[in-house]
Every structure is written in structure tokens, then in C-alpha cells.
Amino acid sequence: MSGNSLVLPIVLWGRMAPTHCISSLLVMDDFSTIITGCHDGQICLWDMTPDLEICPRAMLFGHTASITCLSKASACSDKQYIVSASEINYSAVMSPDFLVSLSCPLCLSFVVLQFYQFPIGTQREGRLLCNGHYPEILVVDATSLEVLYSLVSKISPDWISSMSIIRSHRTQEDTVVAVSVTGILKVWIITAEVSRMQDLDPVFEEESKPIYCHGCQSISFCTFTQSSLLVVCSKYWRVFDAGDYSLLCSVPSDNDQAWTGGEFIAADKVIIWTEDGCSYIYKLPASCLPASEHFRSEVGKTEEGSVPPLIYRIADHSDKQLLICPPVTRFFFGRREPFYKLLIQGDSAGRLSLWNIPDISQLQVSSTISLQEAFDKLTPVSAGIIDQLSVLPGKDEPIKVTASVYIPSQGRLVCGREDGSIILVPATQTAIVQLLQGEHMLRRGWPPHRTLRGHRNKVTCVLYPYQISPRYDQRSLVSGGVDFSVIVWDIFTGEMKHIFCVHGGEITQLIVPPENCSTRVQHCICSVASDHSVGLLSLRERKCIMLASRHLFPIQVIKWRPADDYLVVGCSDGSVYVWQMDTGESCVTSGVSLRIHLVQHLFSSSLLLGNLPKYSHNALVVQAMKTNLTDPDMHVLFFDVEAVIIQLLTEEAQRPNPTLVSPETLQKSQAGADKGGSFLANKIFKQVKETMKETIKEHLLDEDEEEEEEMRRREEKSKSLSLLEYNLTMDTAKLFMSCLHAWGLNEQLDGICLERLGMLRPHCPISFGLISRGGHMSLMLPTFKESLLRQLSLATGRKLTLSDIVGKGTYGVSRAVTTQHLMSVISLANTLMGMTNATFVGEHMKKAPARPPRPGGTPETPRRTVATPPQPSNPALQAQIKQGWSQLAAMHCVMLPDLLGLDKFRPPLLEMLARRWQDRCLEVREAAQALLLAELRRIGQSGRKETIDMWAPYLPQYVDTVSSRKYTALFCSQTSFFSHTLKHADWEHAHVKSIMVVF
Amino acid sequence: YYLFYPRQHHCQTEEEFNWLLKEEVHAVLKQLQDVLKEASRRFTMPTPGLESQLKQENFILGSSTMDQVKGVLTLQGEALTQADINLKVTKSSQVLHFQFREDKQWKLQQIQDARNHVNQALQLLNSRDESYHFKTGAEVNKLMDAVMLQLTRARNRLTTPASMTLPELATSGLMKMFTPPMPGDVMVNFYINLSKLCLTVYQLHVLPPNTTKNFKPTGSSVLHNPGAMFELNNNRFEVSHVHKVECVVPWLSDTLVFFTISLQLCQQLKDKISVFSSFWKYRPF
DSSP: OTTTSOEEEEEEOOSSOOOOOEEEEEEOTTSSEEEEEETTSOEEEEEEOTTOOEEEEEEEEOOSSOEEEEEEOOSSSSSOOEEEEETTTEEEEEETTTEEEEEEEOSSOOSEEEEEEEEETTEEEEEEEEEESEEEEEEEETTTOOEEEEEEOSSSOOOEEEEEEEEOTTTOOEEEEEEETTSEEEEEEEOHHHHHOOSOOOEEOSEEEEOOOTTEEEEEEOTTTSSEEEEEESSEEEEEETTTOOEEEEEEOSTTOOEEEEEEEETTEEEEEETTSOEEEEEOOGGGOTTSTTTTTTTTOOSOOOOOOEEEEEOOOGGGGGOSSOOEEEEEEOSSTTOOEEEEEEOTTSEEEEEEOOSSSOOOOOEEEEHHHHHHTOSSOOOOTTHHHHOOTTOSSOOOEEEEEEETTTTEEEEEETTSEEEEEEHHHHHHHHHBOSGGGTSTTOSOOEEEEOOSSOEEEEEOHHHHOTTSOTTEEEEEETTSOEEEEETTTOOEEEEEOOOSSOEEEEEOOOTTSOHHHHTEEEEEETTSOEEEEETTTTEEEEEEOOOSSOEEEEEEEGGGTEEEEEETTSOEEEEETTTOOEEEOOOHHHHHHHHHHHHHHHHHHTTOOOOOSOSEEEEEEOSSTTSOOEEEEEEEHHHHHHHHHHHHHHSOOTTTSOHHHHHHHHHTTTTTHHHHHHHHHHHHHHHHHHHHHHTTOOOOHHHHHHHHHHHHHHTTSOSOOOOHHHHHHHHHHHHHSOTTSOHHHHHHHHHTSOOOOBSSOOOBEEEOGGGOEEEEOTTHHHHHHHHHHHHHTSOOOGGGGTTTSGGGSOHHHHHHHHHHHHHHHHHHHTSTTOOSSSGGGTSOOOOOOOTTOOTHHHHHHHHSOOOOOOHHHHHHHHHHHHHHHHIIIIIHHHHHOTTTOOOOOHHHHHHTTTOSSHHHHHHHHHHHHHHHHHHHHHHHHHHHHHHGGGSOTTSOHHHHHHHHHHHHHOSSSOEEEEETOOSTTSOOOEEEEEO | OTTSOOHHHHHHHHHHHHHIIIIIHHHHHHHHHHHHHHHHHHSOOOOTTOGGGSOEEEEEEBOSSOOSEEEEEEEETTEEEEEEEEEEOTTTOOEEEEEEOTTOOEEOHHHHHHHHHHHHHHHHHHTSOTTOOOOOHHHHHHHHHHHHHHHHHHHHHHHSOOOBOHHHHHHSGGGGSEESOOOTTEEEEEEEETTEEEEEEEEEEEEOTTOOSOOOBOOOBSSOOTTOEEEETTEEEEEEEEEEEEEEOHHHHHHHHHHHHHHHHHHHHHHHHHHTHHHHTTSOO
């Protein structure tokens, strides 16, 4: 997806923070980032300052099931990769530098992951140790996620509850210590030979000893004394000698508390935490301290010793009764300055709490914040897509959007809301209101919209069937609600056509049946409700032709067998029901083993796709997303740069060229329209068409004539709707350029942008995102600007406001984001530079440009062209506009690093630019080339040498050391004309097949 | 539209919902716990060191339609400790007899996995006894989801045996378990399918290296059909005969019933809560 087209997401989060029920936690080694995974599958990145203030920065969308574990995947600090594992058999390696990268389906699900550098000869390589619902411990390569070999038990093999890796200075051996669910301690020794094994020969345990620890929650090694192990079980915790694994002390939990984990915080102190979020610091008895003369004095005694002195109890905060599941607690040591010992807790309300555990016993919550609190603190509040239409007089909170669909052909967004109303609104206009400053802020009821009222309560789904198949009436819009009803609307008149009340529960899904169904079914919509029923509602007959409602479990997936007239229903318990569509008979209920296979087969395709946005060749797509079913919608605007460019060029080509078609000739043609006039009209048309063809050929996109016809028909029809006519393409470009421009760096240019080019300044820094392979996506949270503000204020020593930093943020987020943004802004500015009247102010913004006449079209078509003559354009003004765009492009291409300063500018990635060297879109190609040259110039000779050194290992075999040195020399000797194309250069770990040095 | 009460009904709804959270939820949880305890009791958990004291059960595996293969298997907990297999070779009508070596036993991973999943479900329920006060419907749903996840997995482990490729089967440790050693043209596999203990015996013949037959190795499957081909150590084999015999393990069918009952109990509780969903969703979390 991202490999081909250049698509940039912009998010409108709304005021409600997404649900983030934390299931796993990780603190990066540098203690500047905390990573949390949640039950719904998202991963949140939080910034942490040296004073332990935390602020959520971005959210990564990739997994579709609960994150079971997070681990770092690299040891070096400059390339910080993390691995996340989820409940369905699927893991991903990601970089918290805002990139989502590699994903890899695995045959076994990982429940626990631990990163470790294994010795390979004198080197150490990153490995992940994984245990889960299987008796082995898998050793996995940390970059490719390939299973290398496994650690296996010979004696009573069983699932591993927890494990720990011990590197003892005494023995210089790495050992893996694990406790199985039956309470047997297992020890594997990792030697260099073991690590070198590449085949799947298992490694057997060195020792297996029953320690009678059932329900083991965690096992950890004392790094201070290197001679004891802490095993925490739900009802007691125990300390063992790390040498012979004999029991040193055992402490029961009091009054029903369930321990969930623990760690040594000093040679003589442990911290143990409970399921409900309390933590206790205990001083270990003398029998557990190797330094003490009483060490091992209790060995062999069967009775449980007395409870050691409790030094401190860390109570949880007061609102824990609102939690819906136990919080996750973890303890992290700072391995570098300032050597924090941090206890971190994440809970179901999306709250992170930190305690800095000092050596003295003074202790308070050092910092705590939930996602919602972070959202609430924002001024201005995080914008939702139609907030200005949703805040009722006298109320603070907007009415939540609960379901939405975007109709790209009309540029219109349909939003169903929690009060049962449905709003139809032009998407670009409403996004401009939310994101940008301008005169529209003063207008009331702006943008023009239409409200459909009919549902009595929350709207749960909306569907525009015509968008999926043209066999449906383009007027029909279908919506479902919690009031059990499905309503059919006329989208153009706003009329309610029909109400279906056939279900006995909230409508959860509306689905369009596939093409090859029977004619009767083809005009139906399939509705799924929370009472586990499925209905086929005929829009044509206005009645329900089938209702299937015998399912015991919620319906998860609907599949079709049109040839057999079967509707296949997959339920959440794995059962499958097959229904005859026309008769509504449940004809087959398949056997269990078959049905499991069938469901797995059915699910495999749908589960992984999850909430991925789908693109067509639309300049703008608005996708509603939610992290949890109970959340309101947030909206992501996807801008397809290539499509914007094509649309702009197409419109430019359709615009009669004023130098060729002067008003006089047009008048003439009009006068002689009845006889030879059509000849001239045809000539104009030919010209226009040729230019168009050329443009289109360049972009390898053939616009279907019929589609165009369709568009026009649609446009004509939509006139009946009271929404104001506006130029969709120019509006999209306006919104996009206004969001992308680096405001506040060049006042003079900002002035030109505002006045001459008609761009608008954003209210505050905009939350962008990044799409990576496989449709994974990372999105900046609105709160990212808070840490940015803090950072910039600190750097400049001045108190800054949000409007000061508009445009300064996006280029300091990540190198990939910078690359994408710069390519987009430059290619668009260049496109606009080549257009007539390419400004976003003026009358032409109101109406779509006139369509070209068509061959054999109705006689009125040429008149239409004449009816909207091109604006009398002032050549001087045109030149100024062109100059404006050129300045804008130049600033982003070469001046940004100097203007921003290198600390706030993360330079573009050479390999990403190089990949666009041959991009199919000419404008993108040119922008990438210009940027690549600028960047190569900027990094200077040493930078270029470094780049070559970095990529040299990936050069093909035939480039030996001598020639590569030659290449290097060549590379460095020239300053400006060099660039390289890296084919298939995805990430550092990808196998780069070749590097071509283009001279 | 009976869900949307006028205001005076709101108090009543709230009262009903509180009753649900306070009384009904615990009643269901208790019922669930009882059912799952029964299920868990069926899977006997070995005590470290005392595995040999577990009850031994003998199963005679046969099929009504054919008598080429007969097996007598001894199941002790989750492991097959003894096996006697009689195989009548079709060509020579010679009877082959194999049994497990004294020092070997074969663990049925499916049973161990199912047992561990049930125990995890029980642990989740144990943490929420009558003294625990549920505050929101979401909390109950979350617990039910977690329990259902474990139960579905437990059931799936029994209903879905691991599918293996023929080379995987040939190189698995199972082939080395027998005395006398298995001949190169016979392979066996044990697994659980639903409540049945299954034994599959494959008879193979070596494909001549210059055979004109199209060689196409088969993928992984639970049961391979005659004609399936594979390559091992540069030899090409084709499955000539497949014999599958099975025997119901009564306690496994009990556990499957318990899983189904518990899953339905969980779902019914979730459905009861969802009736009030529009009510609790709008409470402050």
C-alpha cells in the first residue's frame, strides 16, 4: 500500500481519548519512552521527561487482538526496535520512532517474550526467548522473528509459567531458569555452541527440580548479589538460592491478596505487587542475604517463616474501583543516568502511574496521567470531525459520532450520532473548520449540512450501498441503531423511505451481499444484530426476506455461497450455521471438527485485515476508526498525493486555455453555433482532450469516460440537495497544503501563503500519521504537541504558545514522516505552480470548473463551457501566484534544515527518496529527486561516505572491496549530481538486493 | 422499543441492573466454577515425582468395518504409557506386533493443553468470589471474555488435532518408541479428536526413483489419504493404506460437555448485561 502510493493520514481524534485498557508495559532503556499495549490491540507511545512527567505521543495500529507482551528487540540505543506479541498468532517488530515495520505471522502464540543477547562466539546477537501455551521455550531471532531452536524438558514437560535469564559473573554462563505450571524448576544452560545451532535440534534441560510453586507469576534473579532468585506465586513469594535452588524463605500473602509479580530492588529488599495494584517493599530476612552469617540458615526447614518486615506499602490511587480488569505492574531499572528505579503501573482506564523508588523510604506517586486526562488538558481541545455542529447551546460536550461513512464521489461525510441523528456534511469543509483558522470560524452553522432524524437512540452503523455496488439506488443510505431499527433514507431529499423493525437487539453490522447472488438477494442489505440474528432486508421490496435468529453466540462473520444460495454465519464460539437465503431455512449445521476448520478458514482472511483503511483513487478518503466498540468514532483523513495531483491536472486540462480560446472566439462560436460553430467547439475540445490524454498517460491512470459521465449525472442530481456547491479538488488541495506547510519559519512567505495563495493557518499542530506495509499505521495523538511545546520552550528558553509552534512539529517527529511530508508538499506546490489561477481564494473555489464538451454530446454542452468563462486573469497576478508556489517549494526543499535547526529537524530518509526516483507519478518523482539531491548536498562529504559504508554490505557480490572503494571515491568526489537508487530497500533489516549508483 | 423506558422507569432499571451485578453475576459465577471444577477434576494434575501413582486406563481401539489394525493403549493422566499395536499387512497377511519400549511414554499434548486452559479459566473465576463487588457491566464482560477465551482454547485443543506433514510424522520421536522398531514402511500417529483417542497407521511403499508418476508432496493434514506422497532422505514414498481406529475416552466427552455448558453460561451472562448496555455505557465508566 505505502509502497506504491504516497498516502498521508491526518487524524481528528475528538475530545474522547480512545479506550486503552493496558495489558502490557515496557520502558525503553533510555527512560525517555514508555510503551503500552492494550486489550484492543493498539500500542501507545508515551514521552517521559527526566523529571518523570509523561505525555502520550502516538498510537500504533497493527494488531487486532490483545497485546500479550512487549519487549525490546535491539540492544543499541540509536535503532530502538520493539517486538509486540498478540493473542492471535501474530507478532510484529516495530520501532517506536513512529514507524511500524515488519510483521510476521507465527505458528505459535507468544505469551511472554524476553530480549536477550546471546553469545555467538565473541559477538552477541539479539534473541527473544518466548514461552506460551506450549511446553517449550522458543529461541527466536530478534530481527527476523524466525524460530531458531527450542529449549525442551525431558522430565515432566509442561507449560512454562515464567522464566528468567541469568548471566552469572561467577560461572560466566548464561542460564535460563523457568518454572512450569506444575511447579517444577527447570534450568537450561546456554553455551556458545548452543547458540550457534541453526537447525531445530532441541536443547534439553540441565536440571529439573520440583519447587512446589503452583501458579507461579514471576521469577527474577537478584542482580545485586547474584546468588538468589525470587519466585512470586499468587499466594506466596519465595526466595531461592541461585546456586542449588534450595528454599531460603517463603512468605504467604495475607487476606486474600493475589500477588502478581515482584523484583529485587536492592540486595536486601524486594518489591512485590498484587493483582489489585498495591505494591509492598519487604526487607529480606538474614537467611536470604549472602552477606549475612545467617545465610542459608533456614534451608531444609519445612515451616513457612515469619513475615519479614514490610518497609513500605504503595497504595494505589483512589479511583481504582472504576477499573474493569486488574492493572499491569512492572519494575524497571535505569541502566544509565539518572539510575531511576521505576515502578510503573498501567490500568484499564488508560492510566499510567509511576513511582520512583528511592533508597530511602519516602515515597509518593511520582507521576500519573491517563489518556483522557491528557486529552482534557489540551487547549484548544482535540477536534472531532463535526464538533462545531455537535456542541449544543448550553452544553460543553459535543454529541458523539457513533458511526460514519464517507462518500468519496460526493466528497460528503455521513455521521450517525449518539442522539439518533445523522449529519451529512462536505468532508473537506468540515475538516477545514476543525483544523484551520479563517473567516469560516465566524459563520454559524457552517459548513452547510443536512440532518436526518429518525432513530430514537444511538446510530450504530451507516452504509451507502451504491458505493459498494452500482446495482443499488444511488439515493439510498441505510442506517442501523440501538433502537433495533434499520432505516432507509433518500440521501438527496433527506426523506425517510422505510423503517425495518425485524431484529430484537442493537444493529451491529450492515453488509452488502456479493454480486453473484440471486436477483432478489442482490437488492438486499444484510443486517446483523446483537440478539445474534441476521436479516436480509430488501430495499426494493421494502421487506425482510429472511431472518435467521437461532444462533446462541454473537455473530462474528458473514460469508456467502451465492452458487448454492447459502448464507454462512460464523459465531464467536466457533460454530457455523448455514442458511438458505431464499427460504430462510437452516439447512446445514456442520459437525464440530468441520466447523472449526471452516471458521478458522473464514476468519483467517477477515481477522488480520481488521480496521485497515481501503483506498481507491480518491484524493481524500475519510475513514472512521475506533479502538473499542464502545468508543465514539475518530476520523482519519487519508490524502493520496498522487490522486490530488492527477485531479488537479485533470481539472487544469479541462479548463479552456485563455490564450488559445479568447473570449472573442468563444463569442463567435456561440454566434455561429447553429452552423459551422460546432466545428470550433470540437476543435477546442480536441485540444483539451489531447492535453488531458497526455497528462493521464503520464500518470498511468486512465479515467473511465463512463465514470465521468456518471459523475456528472450524480452532480446534477445532487443539486437538489441544499448543500453549497464547492470545488472539491481545490478544497482538498487547500486543506492539505495548509496542513503541510511549515508555518512560522518565514513570515514573508506565510503572508504570501495566506493572502495570495489562499492557504489557511492551522489552529495548532496537526496530528499526522504514517502508514507502513501491511496497512499498519501509527497516528500522533493530539497530546504530542504538549511534549513538543515543552521541548521547544526549553530549547528556546521562552514560554511558547501552541500557535507559535504550528508547523514546527511535524518535521521533528520521525525521518519517515519528514520524507513523506516534504515529498508531498514539494510535488503539490510544483503541480500548482504549473496551473492557471492556482490560488485558493476567489470565485472559482465556489463552483467546480466547467466540464469539457463531449463528442456527440447534447447541443447544450458547448454552451455550458461558455456559460462559465475562465476568470479574466491578470497576468501579473498569475505570475505572483506562481512565484508564491515556487518559494514554498524552495523553502521545503532546501531551507528547512537551516530554518528549523537540526535539533528540531529530522532529515528525510535517503532510501525512501531513492525508492521514489522512478515513481510513476512525474511530480512525485521530481520532488523526490530534488529532495534527494538537496539532502545529499546537506549531509556533505562525510555524510555521503557514511551512507555508502552503511549500504555497502548490501551491494551485490560482484562489487568487491576495490570497486566499492572506487564507488565511494566517486561518490564523494562529486558534490551535487549523485544519488542512488536502492531497490527493495525497506528497512535496515530487509534484504537489499542491489544498490545502483546512478551517475 | 421496550428498551427505552421513560424516566420513571429509569430507577427501576437501575435497581434491576444492581441486582444483576450483585446477585445474579455471582450466582452464575458459582455455577460456572462448579462446572469447571468438574471438568478440571477429569484431568488429573500430576504431582511432581508422583506421576506413577495416577490411575491407568486401558482403551481398545478398533473399527467395526475393518480388522487390519487393533490397538490397546494405556492412558495415564495425559501420557500414553503402554501401547500394543497389531497390524495385519494386506499383501502378506502377516501380522506385525509392536509395543512401547519399557522406558518410553508418549505425552498427548492436546490433553495437557486443554487441562492447563481449564485451570487458567478457573483461576480467573477464583479471583472473583462472592466477596467481590462488581461495579460495572464492563468489568463482568471483561472477565467473561477472558474466561471464554480460555474455554474456547481448551475445547479447540481437543477438537482440532495438530495437522502434520508426513515427513514431520516420520521424524517425530513417536517412531522411535516401539519395540520391535517400526519398519520403514509403517508409520503411526496418536491424537485426540473430540472425545476420541485415535490411532492412525500408514502403510507406505517406496516410489522407484525413475517413476513416471507425478510426484507431488502433500502438505500437512491430520489424516493423510492413500496416494499421499512425501520425500524423506532422498527416498520418495507413497501412502498405500491408511487405517484409522479410535476409542471414546468417556471423561473427555464429559469435559467437552462441560466446556459447552460453561461457554453458554458465560454468553448468557454477557447477553443479560448487554440488555442494560445503553444504561451502563453512559455511566461514568
